[in-house]
Amino acid sequence: TRTVLCVEDNPANLMLMAQLLGRRPDVKMISAGTGRQGIELAHTAKPDVILMDINLPGINGFTALKILNSDTVTAAIPVIALSANAMPKDIQRGLAAGFFNYLTKPIKLDEFMKTLDLALEQKR
DSSP, X not given: OEEEEEEOOOHHHHHHHHHHHHTOTTEEEEEESSHHHHHHHHHHHOOSEEEEESXXXXXXXXXXXXXXXXXXXXXXXXXXXXXXXXXXXXXXXXXXXXXXXXXXXXXXXHHHHHHHHHHHHHHO
């Protein structure tokens, strides 16, 4: 079983992620509602992949990514951005910041599952 950490503050989006990941018997989802909680949980649970909302209370997804990447315990974990910020400049900024991929909301199921599979493969 692989562990996916979903850092998301919107309960509806969190429920959608739980439903999508629930289709995967090989994946267990854990979640955090803020960037700081996500960093702490990533440090203790050491998930295989992190799904990171960009607009979070407290620190945003970019700041959380920077902290995760600067820590040897979490630096190798692929982090996929999930954001409603869908302008090309937002996507370019996310990829330049080091996200494994930058997916926009509403989530496209095929794109999401392919990206998740690629990230899980990288983490083997």
